[in-house]
Amino acid sequence: MRLLLVTWALILLTVADSYAARTIQGIVRAVYDGDTILLATREENRLKVRLYGIDAPETAKPDTPGQPFGTISKRTLMYKIMGRQVSADIVDKDQYQRAVAVIRYAGRDINREMVAEGMAWAYRQYLQGPYASEYIDAENHARSRRAGLWRDANPQPPWEFRKPQRGGRHSGWQH
Numbered sequence: 001m002r003l004l005l006v007t008w009a010l011i012l013l014t015v016a017d018s019y020a021a022r023t024i025q026g027i028v029r030a031v032y033d034g035d036t037i038l039l040a041t042r043e044e045n046r047l048k049v050r051l052y053g054i055d056a057p058e059t060a061k062p063d064t065p066g067q068p069f070g071t072i073s074k075r076t077l078m079y080k081i082m083g084r085q086v087s088a089d090i091v092d093k094d095q096y097q098r099a100v101a102v103i104r105y106a107g108r109d110i111n112r113e114m115v116a117e118g119m120a121w122a123y124r125q126y127l128q129g130p131y132a133s134e135y136i137d138a139e140n141h142a143r144s145r146r147a148g149l150w151r152d153a154n155p156q157p158p159w160e161f162r163k164p165q166r167g168g169r170h171s172g173w174q175h
Contacts, residue, residue: 024041024101027039027083028040028082028084034070036051047099052092053126054115055123056158068149068152068155069152073120085105109134116141117147118143
């Protein structure tokens with residue numbers, strides 16, 4: 001009985017640890033778009049990271065057009081962190097097995113900055129805790145200033161752009 005309890009305790013600790021928030025340091029080696037990067041860690045691992053709580057306009061792909069501000073959003077993120085040592089506060093793993101993290105550089109929350117500058121939406125569907133109010137406030141402020149993508153009167157959110165559309169302008173690939 002005791003062995004069974006110890007075994008269950010170890011299983012529970014392993015499961016809890018795999019989802020526990022942790023921080024990884026690394027150098028940004030690639031910026032794929034305004035919300036996805038490649039991080040080279042100290043262990044020489046490469047980790048694809050999706051920025052938590054934001055959704056940037058889509059960039060053009062071989063089989064689909066991009067959205068307005070997709071390229072500008074990507075370039076903005078590149079300017080902020082490409083080749084730089086950052087920390088990634090990992091909060092989750094997404095359906096594509098990418099780490100989902102808050103990226104910090106020089107003490108700054110890069111995810112929030114992207115929203116505040118109008119380079120991404122606050123991704124309300126996935127926001128939780130204190131990040132929700134911070135990122136939504138940043139988006140509202142960017143909207144009121146008509147910053148970045150908010151220059152357009154009614155920009156299409158990326159999650160709507162990615163939906164398959166009957167007779168639409170793209171093939172419905174997923175982010």
